Amino acid sequence: MWSRWLFWGFLIWLAWRWGSPILARLRQDSAPGPTPRAPPPGSVDPGAGSAASASPSGTEAFQEMVRCARCGVYTLRSESYLQGQQFYCCDEHRRAGAR
Numbered sequence: 663m664w665s666r667w668l669f670w671g672f673l674i675w676l677a678w679r680w681g682s683p684i685l686a687r688l689r690q691d692s693a694p695g696p697t698p699r700a701p702p703p704g705s706v707d708p709g710a711g712s713a714a715s716a717s718p719s720g721t722e723a724f725q726e727m728v729r730c731a732r733c734g735v736y737t738l739r740s741e742s743y744l745q746g747q748q749f750y751c752c753d754e755h756r757r758a759g760a761r
Contacts, residue, residue, distance in 0.1 A: 731760035 726739040731748035732755035742749040743756040750756035 730755055732756075732758055 727736045728739045728742050728749040729736050730742070730751035732750055735751045737749075737751045739749070742751060743753055744750075745756050748760050
């Protein structure tokens with residue numbers, strides 16, 4: 663009698679131990695990623711997206727970092743705002759201008 667309970671308990675424990683990491687991986691793969699913000703029209707350099715191409719291994723390639731002319735924070739070139747020759751980290755700093 664006890665051997666049956668032990669056997670079934672072991673099978674349930676085994677299924678839980680093997681199944682939970684697999685289910686967690688599946689949930690992580692199907693979760694939507696963060697949506698990138700869209701800069702206002704005309705404020706991003708047209709060639710900025712060229713550095714974001716994927717490498718042959720399937721991972722994202724390195725992207726160029728640019729410094730905000732207002733506060734000095736570094737952001738990805740593809741996510742920065744361009745006005746003239748100056749890059750900005752956000753639209754508010756782009757409107758305020760360089761220091």
